[in-house]
Amino acid sequence: MTQTSAAARALRFPLADPLFHSLQGEGATLGRPSVFVRLMGCTVGCAWCDTKYSWAGPPAAELSGEDILAYCRARPGRQVVVTGGEPLESPFFEPLLILLHEAGLRVEVETSGYLEPSLVALAFADQWNVSPKLASAGIGDEKKPRALGWLRRANEPYLKFVLHKPAEIAEVDAMLQALGLADWPPERVIISPGGKKFEDMNKRLLPLAEAALARGFRFTPRLHVILWGDKRGV
């Protein structure tokens, strides 16, 4: 155990949800059993955010690094999703990655992409699910990614866009151009339908799947919404 990992075990991590074990609901590893660590805090302010309770405290749980590792070890899968909130805003993000990585766990990070990860974070995360927000999120320019060149140095990088109507795919094209990612592999772009409830998401599935297919992008529904709807902690 390194000194940094030992220090992380003793830290108390503020979480927006208690730890939970579920199926990864979105993206490239859809359906993979995972422990979810939802770090507290987000200032991005997406209008359609389905975890607004994660924006500000008080946290739903405060667990030591040792507690987090014990929970992960007691569940099958060895996969952990670090999410939020916006985890890259949290001072606990890097210690958490070090803790999980040094314990031999596979770590996926969910981020909006407006903050560039440090070299430490790039070294310790096994997959990046980066979800830049389109106009429908109603956020300020300062909360949108200005550059995503770091994706080319990241392990297993994916861009994930939440769409509410097929016409928004033109925004995806424009964003890739503007961010210098016009040559980004389309199989590393994932289109996902918005909607907190299954009824809302269901009507978007086919039109958005067809729009994604026409570009060669991947498409995934949001599995947790199909299975559990708007329930928290799944």
Ligand code: SF4
């Ligand atoms: S970045 Fe994520 S957590 Fe933050 S407001 Fe947007 S959807 Fe919600």
